[in-house]
Amino acid sequence: MPIARTWSIALFGVCGIPVEIEADIGVGLPGTTLVGLPDPGLREAKDRVRSAVRNSRCDWPNRKLTLGLSPANLPKVGSAYDLGIALAVLAAAGTVPEGKLAGTVLLGELSLDGRIRPVRGVLPSVLCARDHGLRRIVVPNDTLAEAGLVDGVEVLGAGSLAEVLAWCRGAVALRPAPEPRAHAAPTVADLADVTGQPEARWALEVAAAGGHHILFLGPSGTGKSMLARRLPGLLPPLSIDEALEVTAVHSVDGSLSPDAPLVRTPPFIAPHHSISIAALVGGGARLAAPGAISKAHRGVLFLDESCEFGANSLDSLRTALEEGEVRLARARGVVTYPARFQLVLATNPCPCASPTESDCTCSAMTRRRYLGKLSGPLLDRVDISVQMRPVTTMHAHLAERPESTATVRERVVAARGRARQRWAEHGWLTNADVPGPRLRTTAAPDRDATALLDRGLQRGFLTARGADKCLRLAWTLADLAGRSRPGVDEVAAAMDLRDRTAI
Template sequence: MALARTWSIALLGIEGRLVEIEADIGAGMPGTKLVGLPDPGLREAKDRVRAAVRNSRQTWPDTKVTLGLFPANLPKVGSSYDLGIAVAVLAASASVPADKLGGTVLLGELALDGRLRSVPGVLPALLAARRVGYRRAVVPVGSVPEAALVEGVEVFGAASLVDVVGWLRGESELCRPDPAEPIDIRNVPDLADVVGQPEARWALEVAAAGGHHLLLTGPPGVGKTMLATRLPGLLPPLSKDEALEVAAIRSVDGSLPRSEPPTCVPPFVAPHHSISPAAFVGGGNGLAAPGAISKAHRGVLFLDEAAELGSDRLEALRTVLEEGEIRLARVKGVVRYPASFQLVLASNPCPCAPPRETECTCTPAARRRYLSRLSGPLLDRVDLRVRMRPVTAMRVSDLQRPESTERVRQRVVAARERAAARWADYGWRVNAAVPGPALWREFALPRDVTALVERGLRRGALTARGADRCLRVAWTLADLAGASQPDGDHVAAALEFRERRAA
């Protein structure tokens, strides 16, 4: 009897778990048995791997082969275990030495002729392997640029099983990647392209400085989408770890471009209002795949025609906006995807949405029904609400040229630096992340400054959550003004942002 081990990674969302693959060759009738909670696609691996081994001019054992994937109670999904299974069988049959297998993770799908095909999730898999102390990985050649993003892991790329066998025997070398660095900000839309709308431009700057959510309401063609697409350019560039986190989410569903490194620009995701609930929050058979809200992690989620989205999609945002992650329960387990983003909603004021309000043919009841699709609990989580007016002139003189993205970003970055320094001891980076109790206790403002907020609470015009969010916006306004703390004017301006209605 012969036994050999290799290692691979199982992904639950973007969290990876080390999987030990054991191959046992013993006496008995020829056959291959695979155990360890494989999914239907993985169950077919024994036939796929056997053909790949034989077509790679290697010998498959003609006795009983038992393959075990451990932990046995962990669901195994996908075809990324093929290479690990093939090498484990070859090592157990003494066709290849096992001295290079220790501390090495094997990932890749095998074609019937032995070619090694790329698989999704290589980036989060190698991040998980690094966390548990594995410092070497063999991946398909097509996944080498993605794998090279993980520092501290020695990456080898193979085009086929023959290449891997030659490397294990010391007869040939596998290809090595060049380190890739995230690219800098470039090709972002310029805020100078937006004509007019000073209130909306100011709200966009406040949203970028404090990480606040934003609602833009107005007739078609006034620039709601133009403003929203320029928000990522105002945000500070992602750090290397943040860029990897964003890339890991896209790697899981196979949408990460392999031809270029991940960008430092915060992602901008704008799903169509007809998007399905599963595509929006995440879903699918087996273990759920990430949805649009997770792909917007560390960036901006823009919902144009928000009132046209179904209530099931909009109301799914409630918990996500508070917790910054989405938990998806399916038959094979619960997966967690990060979903910390800035939400930008855009909506028309009524169903007919004429260019001028005087031409509206909707009844008051129809307008109320239309706007009520954005529920009170959802809007209570939106800090800034802006009513946009039709543009009356398109031509501007040189002296009136709107500010560029670069100039506004400088103020945003300076305000964020003030906030980060203030909250550094508490682990918060932006004002929107500060919990309410801290704003009313450790960083309580004088009573005369918060008088308007307390009056709104007494009148029922503000909820407790709304009062907390008013204070967060007030701190952002103070940071933009270079003040040490908000005053009464900052609190009044923050309250006005919440009281602006779409109607």
């Protein structure tokens, strides 16, 4: 009874597990059995693969065929196993030699005529193959540039099953992965376009320098959305490790560009307020797919008109804001996606969104109910609150020259460099990443500065989490000012940035 083996990858979130595909041609009535917890899409693979093999001028074994996917208790989802199944069957039938299949991962969906279609999650699959000692991986040509981002493993591309069969026989060579190309950074909106709002511009700079969450509160037309959309331009480019993390999430989501697969700039995700909780946090009927918060990993999640979002949707962000990841439990397993993002909220103070308070027709109860969508626990996780002021004159603003994004980014990058150097031994990249116990012990300011926080705690203006947020902000303000440690002025300014009286 001939048996052949090939390899593929099962993805759980952005983590992969090698799957051994075994094909056994035995005695019995002709038929194909697929075992190993396949989902309905994968269960149809035997029909797709049979047609692809026949249309590639090969014979399908007219005998009892058993296909096993191991580990058997691991759910298998998707069509990326097609190529591995086809090669395992043909190797078991003696149609192709097994020599090159040893230690080779095969990824790709087969069309009925034998073409290899692209699949999602190629980058995390290549990372998994490398980490588990598999020396070679064959992927569809359309995803070759994405797979080539990973060093330490041989990456080959193929366009059809017939091409892979010829490669196994030594007749042709498959396409190697191209060298990663440098692509021009995307054009970002300039901060100089924002008219007035010096306090909000300063708060945005502080948020960018420390990785802090921020809330813009004010009437329509004051520049809340304009400021939020300029935040990614103030952030430094992603490092290689960060870029691979972000690219892996977008690969699983299927939103990568074939021409420039590596995401080098912080993503900016701005969902509509009608988004469901599953689309925001992640979800799915079987194994959960990434949501908007994971696609914003290492970037910015902007919730415009945040009070129009459902209260449950907003509160679903609370755990991710604290832990930097989201765990989605389904019947077939728990999937973890990274979700370390900067949250930017923008909202009007009331439903009528009147430009001035004198024109507002909303009652106090209406305003309270409207802003009540932003719950206390959620606001406690937001570091900075900014009250936007209506623009009352254009002449003065047109006469002055606001600072550009490039100018502000220089200060942001310098401040982030100081924070990274200070926390390097702990692995923290920004002040927002530093845990509270560290802030309250060896990294605490002097006693005069912490006395301000003590008074805020005693009077109920601050929670314990809010005090930690103030300490993180104080460190960011010190970094922007080039000081070695925050003092009374930085702590007072941090408390002012967290002022909640207008909400």
